Amino acid sequence: MASSATGLRMLKPPLPAAPASRFNSRSKFPKTRFLRVACDYSCLEVRDVSYQPPGTQLSLLKSINFSLREKSFGLIFGQSGSGKTTLLQLLAGITKPTSGSIYIQKYDSDGKPNQSSLPLVPERVGIVFQFPERYFVADNVLDEVTFGWPRQKGDYQLKEDLALRLQRAINWVGLSGISLDKDPHSLSGGYKRRLALAIQLVHIPDLLILDEPLAGLDWKARADVVKLLKHLKKELSVLVVSHDLRELASLVDRSWRMEIGGNLKEESLPL
Numbered sequence: 001m002a003s004s005a006t007g008l009r010m011l012k013p014p015l016p017a018a019p020a021s022r023f024n025s026r027s028k029f030p031k032t033r034f035l036r037v038a039c040d041y042s043c044l045e046v047r048d049v050s051y052q053p054p055g056t057q058l059s060l061l062k063s064i065n066f067s068l069r070e071k072s073f074g075l076i077f078g079q080s081g082s083g084k085t086t087l088l089q090l091l092a093g094i095t096k097p098t099s100g101s102i103y104i105q106k107y108d109s110d111g112k113p114n115q116s117s118l119p120l121v122p123e124r125v126g127i128v129f130q131f132p133e134r135y136f137v138a139d140n141v142l143d144e145v146t147f148g149w150p151r152q153k154g155d156y157q158l159k160e161d162l163a164l165r166l167q168r169a170i171n172w173v174g175l176s177g178i179s180l181d182k183d184p185h186s187l188s189g190g191y192k193r194r195l196a197l198a199i200q201l202v203h204i205p206d207l208l209i210l211d212e213p214l215a216g217l218d219w220k221a222r223a224d225v226v227k228l229l230k231h232l233k234k235e236l237s238v239l240v241v242s243h244d245l246r247e248l249a250s251l252v253d254r255s256w257r258m259e260i261g262g263n264l265k266e267e268s269l270p271l
C-alpha cells in the first residue's frame with residue numbers, strides 16, 4: 001500500500017492507526033542522531049506498556065515489561081491472535097501505547113544507568129513485517145531501497161551520506177552481487193528478504209524488528225535468512241516474532257511468550 005501524496009509506504013496493512021513510514025521523517029536523520037556518549041552498553045526497555053485500540057474497551061496488551069540488551073537477539077512467540085504484532089507496532093511507533101513507556105537506557109559496566117533514558121523514536125527503529133516483498137513498489141532494486149529519499153537538487157552532503165549508507169546496507173545483507181537495475185520481484189525469496197532488510201538497515205536502526213522473517217520461504221532461503229540474522233545481531237539489537245522456534249533457537253539470547261489476553265512472560269523456548 002503506498003501513499004504517493006506523502007511518499008510514505010506501509011509494509012503491512014496495519015491496525016487502524018497513524019500510517020507507518022518506511023522513510024518516516026528520515027530525510028532529517030542527520031539531525032536526529034543521538035549524541036554518542038561513552039558507556040558500556042544500552043538496553044531497549046519496555047515498561048508497563050498497555051494498549052487499547054482507540055475508541056474500544058478491548059485490552060490487547062496488559063502491562064508489558066521487558067528489556068533487550070544491544071547486540072542481542074530477542075524472540076517473542078505465542079499463539080496467533082495473542083498480540084505479538086500489536087506489540088511490534090507499538091515498538092515501531094506505528095501505534096502509541098495507551099500507557100507505559102518505551103526507551104533506550106545506557107548502563108555502566110557495573111549495571112548502573114549512566115545517563116537519563118531516551119525515548120525510542122520511530123526514526124531509530126527498522127521494522128520488516130511479514131511478507132515484505134508483497135509491498136515492493138519499485139521496478140528496480142535501487143529505487144526500492146531509496147524509495148522516499150529526498151529527490152531535490154543540492155544538499156550534496158546528505159546525498160553522499162545516503163549513498164554511503166546504501167552501499168553499506170547492500171554489502172551488509174550480501175546483495176552486492178545483484179545489479180541495482182534488477183526488478184525486485186524477479187529476485188529469489190531469500191534475496192527479497194535481504195532487500196527488505198537492506199531498506200531498513202540504511203538507517204542504522206537502534207532496534208531491528210522482524211515479524212515472521214522465515215514465513216513463506218523454502219528451506220534454503222530460510223537457512224540463508226537465519227545466517228544473515230546471526231551476522232546482524234553482532235551489530236544491532238534484533239527483536240523477532242516467530243513461530244519458527246527450532247530454526248531460530250541458536251540465535252536467541254532472550255525469549256518471551258505472549259499469552260492470549262496480551263500478557264508477556266519471559267520463558268525459554270518450548271523445544
Ligand SMILES: Nc1ncnc2c1ncn2[C@@H]1O[C@H](COP(=O)(O)OP(=O)(O)OP(=O)(O)O)[C@@H](O)[C@H]1O
Nearest residue numbers: 015016053058060079080081082083084085086087
Ligand atoms: N484495532 C483493533 N481493534 C480490535 N481488535 C484488534 C485490533 N487490532 C488487533 N486486534 C485483535 O487483537 C488480537 C491480536 O492481534 P495480533 O495481530 O497482534 O496477534 P498476533 O499474536 O500477532 O497473531 P499472529 O501470530 O496470527 O500474527 C487479534 O485478536 C486481533 O484481531
